[in-house]
Amino acid sequence: MDLFHQGDPSRYVLLLLDGWVKVTSVSRDGQEALLALRGPGDVIGDLAAVDGGTRSGTVTTLVPVVANVIEGTQFVDTVVGHPALALGLLRHLARGLRQSDVKRLEYVSASSFGRLAGLLTDLSERHGRPTPDGVVIDLPLSQRELATAAATSREAVARAMRALRDRDILRTGRREIVVVQPRVLRALGRTLPDDGR
Template identity: 40%
Template sequence: MSLFGQDRSFLDALTLPDRRVLLAEGAPRAYEPGDVMIRERDTTTYVLALLSGWAVVSVETERGARLILALRGTGEVVGDLAAVDQGPRSATVTALGRVEAVAVSGVRFRGFLAARPHATSLIMRQLSTRLRSADIERRTLASGTVLQRLAARLVELAERAGRRGDDGTMLQLPLPQHDLAAAIGATREAVAKALRLLREQDVVRTANRRVIVTDMEVLLLLAQGRAQPPGTRPPEKSPPAV
């Protein structure tokens, strides 16, 4: 499962002239932390090209809970699905920190793609990647434990948005516990318990909404389901039958 998009963002994959044309088609916008940039089920079709900052993509479940689907950063575009098929918004996009973006209308974005087959191919590849990721996510939610899913998220955040230091890898994205819970389809209480287990075994350290991964090897094994949860012992073997 993955919170992040492809290694190379949409804007980076465009040629410099095409990127300039696309950005010139829109208007600059700025968002503060917590601002809703796109709202689920809205009928708007504009696309946002992110120039700086991070945004959270989430949906509301049938039970009224929030499920985080992805994190989008500099160079990526959000809102492209509604721009292409002109249907209702499939998710809400919220600014995680301050975000600078360019808003391009759906009409102009479709015109941009129609004139550039390479850009259309990039968007189709992006949509395909997100669909495959969603399929993997559903399987993980159905089979993985809270600890395993949390470990996988922390590994991904450390690898994609972490800063290495002498005492471990500090996650650069300030995701509070309720957002970590929403990113793995669990309750905040369950995530707090799993984090406590990881802290007790010196796998991570937490303070002031920050997480530092101190033992990446163990965390990766937990994410892969190849290690026992911290603080537990493997089941005793049954005595041989006589």
């Protein structure tokens, strides 16, 4: 279910209490990109509320969510009236900018395989659930969504996932990925050279 759409006017901010959403954006040529995954504790729609612009992406639930809905002007008034909250918002925005910078650097310095390994490592560390069999990423993401998030093709993701399964680094099920060897996956994300893709 879409919570709001790219280009919509900004009327409210969401504070996620439970569940996960994906943030996607469509380029001028119609290509959809997965920009982010957000979960409990994350604030969504704060940029549009602060600058008065339209939504920069579409937010879609991945699982059932529980969220507080805060009217946009109320959110801004609250931030202005509470310096500690304003500082927390700045830290939240700074963290997002740093993550974007790291991703851009990874995209120019790593192979498509390495970018996927880095993405899966990030997903397992931020959103994974430890089990005796490994770290479970039970977010329902398609290979196409993984491909856009890793700036590569769906075919490259399919090849990489097959290679990772063959080496028992991860296992896949229906809309589920189990990272069996997190340290190996992390190392692959850091060490593979650029392959020109």
